[in-house]
Amino acid sequence: DIVLTQSPATLSVTPGDSVSLSCRASQSISNNLHWYQQKSHESPRLLIKYASQSISGIPSRFSGSGSGTDFTLSINSVETEDFGMYFCQQSNSWLTFGAGTKLELK
Amino acid sequence: DVQLQESGPDLVKPSQSLSLTCTVTGYSITSGYSWHWIRQFPGNKLEWMGYIHYSGSTNYNPSLKSRISITRDTSKNQFFLQLNSVTTEDTATYYCARGLGLRDLNYWGQGTSVTVSS
Numbered sequence: 001d002i003v004l005t006q007s008p009a010t011l012s013v014t015p016g017d018s019v020s021l022s023c024r025a026s027q028s029i030s031n032n033l034h035w036y037q038q039k040s041h042e043s044p045r046l047l048i049k050y051a052s053q054s055i056s057g058i059p060s061r062f063s064g065s066g067s068g069t070d071f072t073l074s075i076n077s078v079e080t081e082d083f084g085m086y087f088c089q090q091s092n093s094w095l096t097f098g099a100g101t102k103l104e105l106k
Numbered sequence: 107d108v109q110l111q112e113s114g115p116d117l118v119k120p121s122q123s124l125s126l127t128c129t130v131t132g133y134s135i136t137s138g139y140s141w142h143w144i145r146q147f148p149g150n151k152l153e154w155m156g157y158i159h160y161s162g163s164t165n166y167n168p169s170l171k172s173r174i175s176i177t178r179d180t181s182k183n184q185f186f187l188q189l190n191s192v193t194t195e196d197t198a199t200y201y202c203a204r205g206l207g208l209r210d211l212n213y214w215g216q217g218t219s220v221t222v223s224s
Contacts, residue, residue, distance in 0.1 A: 034210040043201055043214040044152075050210075087152060091209045094167060095154035 002026055002090050004098035012106040013078050021073040021101045023088035028068045032092040035064055035073045038100075039084040047086075048073065078103070108132040110202050110215035118196075118222050124189040128202030128215060129182070136160050136180050140205050143176060143187045145198040146217070153198075157205065158185050165208070192222045 003026040013019055031051040036044035046055050048064035061076040088098040114126035135141055142157040156166035158176045166174050178185040200220055204213040
């Protein structure tokens with residue numbers, strides 16, 4: 001199985017900060033990497049697909065980059081509604097998810 | 107708009123079978139896409155379980171292959187999860203979702219919590 005390692009596990013930020021969340025794959029997955037946001041008591045929501053492709057209805061402050069084994073989700077100027085869990089998911093071999101990064105209020 | 111809704115028992119006894127239904131509105135499950143089951147364990151770990159393709163073919167997580175079955179009722183626009191021989195380790199929130207084969211998952215249900223306990 002392809003293992004996805006997300007870091008940091010927790011990120012404490014102030015609204016207005018810009019942040020980067022990391023997802024590292026155990027082997028090359030090209031750009032087959034997708035990002036999800038999950039708020040408390042809600043289901044995951046697709047934010048970015050294929051490493052950097054935007055999703056309709058998702059604010060432009062969310063962007064993704066990377067290929068191969070190293071990927072980054074960037075949030076430009078965090079808003080209070082952005083706090084929650086963020087997961088990466090690979091689709092190069094079956095589907096597996098990272099353990100998540102918790103974005104919390106400092 | 108596409109909506110998915112899970113339903114089923116919230117408590118299952120060990121060694122029994124877990125059966126869940128996903129009802130889809132706003133899109134026919136025979137028109138396209140693949141229709142997935144994913145679960146989230148306490149502590150937030152997500153596990154993909156399998157899908158049924160709009161053609162009716164299925165694809166399962168190898169770690170579950172001996173215990174899982176995904177079927178559908180096209181007349182009701184529903185698809186189903188059956189997981190056999192459950193243990194307490196199958197306690198989780200179960201989600202159904204829509205995807206494009208083994209790619210991203212662009213619509214999710216709200217999830218249903220299932221506890222396996224005697």
